[in-house]
Amino acid sequence: MEQRGYGVLCLIHEETRVPRTGWVYRNVEKPESVSDHMYRMAVMALVTEDKSLNKDRCIRLALVHDMAECIVGDIAPADNISKEEKHRREEAAMRQLTQLLSEDLKKEIYELWEEYENQCTAEAKFVKQLDQCEMILQALEYEELENTPGRLQDFYDSTAGKFIHPEILQLVSLINTERNKKIAATCHPHS
Numbered sequence: 001m002e003q004r005g006y007g008v009l010c011l012i013h014e015e016t017r018v019p020r021t022g023w024v025y026r027n028v029e030k031p032e033s034v035s036d037h038m039y040r041m042a043v044m045a046l047v048t049e050d051k052s053l054n055k056d057r058c059i060r061l062a063l064v065h066d067m068a069e070c071i072v073g074d075i076a077p078a079d080n081i082s083k084e085e086k087h088r089r090e091e092a093a094m095r096q097l098t099q100l101l102s103e104d105l106k107k108e109i110y111e112l113w114e115e116y117e118n119q120c121t122a123e124a125k126f127v128k129q130l131d132q133c134e135m136i137l138q139a140l141e142y143e144e145l146e147n148t149p150g151r152l153q154d155f156y157d158s159t160a161g162k163f164i165h166p167e168i169l170q171l172v173s174l175i176n177t178e179r180n181k182k183i184a185a186t187c188h189p190h191s
C-alpha cells in the first residue's frame with residue numbers, strides 16, 4: 001500500500017468514533033458507530049443466498065456507502081438537510097478521501113460510492129435495503145437492551161414498505177415478529 005493509502009485509513013478510522021445520529025437523537029446510551037453499521041451490513045451481504053447478485057460487489061458497496069461520514073458526519077432526516085446539500089457535502093468528502101489514493105483505487109472507490117448513491121444497480125438497491133434492515137434490527141436490539149419495547153417506532157414507520165428483496169423481507173418479518181412479541185408482553189404482562 002502506498003503512503004497515500006495510509007492517509008485514507010487514518011481518516012476512515014474516524015468512523016469508529018462517529019456515533020449514528022439517529023440513535024443519538026433518541027438518547028440511546030452508547031450508540032453504535034457508523035463503522036459498526038457498515039460492518040454488519042457487509043456481513044449481511046456476505047451471507048446472502050441470492051446467486052443473481054454479485055455478492056463481492058454488495059460487500060464492497062456496504063463498506064463504502066457511508067464512507068463520506070468520516071468527514072461530513074452522519075446526517076439524519078431530523079437534521080432537515082436537503083438531499084441535494086447532503087449529496088453535495090458527501091460528494092466533496094468522497095473526492096477529498098479518494099484523492100489520497102492511486103488513480104485506480106480512486107476510480108474504484110468513488111464509483112462504488114456513486115453506484116450506491118445513484119441506486120443504479122440491483123446490488124446497490126439490495127444494499128440500500130440492507131442499510132434500512134440493519135437499522136431496524138439495531139432499533140430492536142436497543143429496545144431489548146433498554147427494555148423499552150416499541151420506543152423506537154419511528155424507525156419502523158419510516159422504512160415500512162421499503163423492503164422488496166425476498167431474503168430481506170424474511171429477516172424483516174422475523175424482526176417484527178420478535179419485536180411485536182416483546183410489545184405484546186408489555187401490554188399484557190400476565191398473558
Ligand SMILES: Nc1nc2c(ncn2[C@H]2C[C@H](O)[C@@H](COP(=O)(O)O)O2)c(=O)[nH]1
Pocket residue numbers: 020021022023025026066074075076077078131135154155156158159
Ligand atoms: N430517528 C430516525 N433516524 C433515522 C431514520 N432513518 C434514518 N435515520 C438515521 C440513521 C442514521 O443515523 C442516519 C442516516 O443513516 P444512513 O445509513 O442513511 O446514513 O439517519 C428514521 O426514520 N428515524
Ligand SMILES: [Mn+2]
Pocket residue numbers: 037065066131
Ligand atoms: Mn448507512
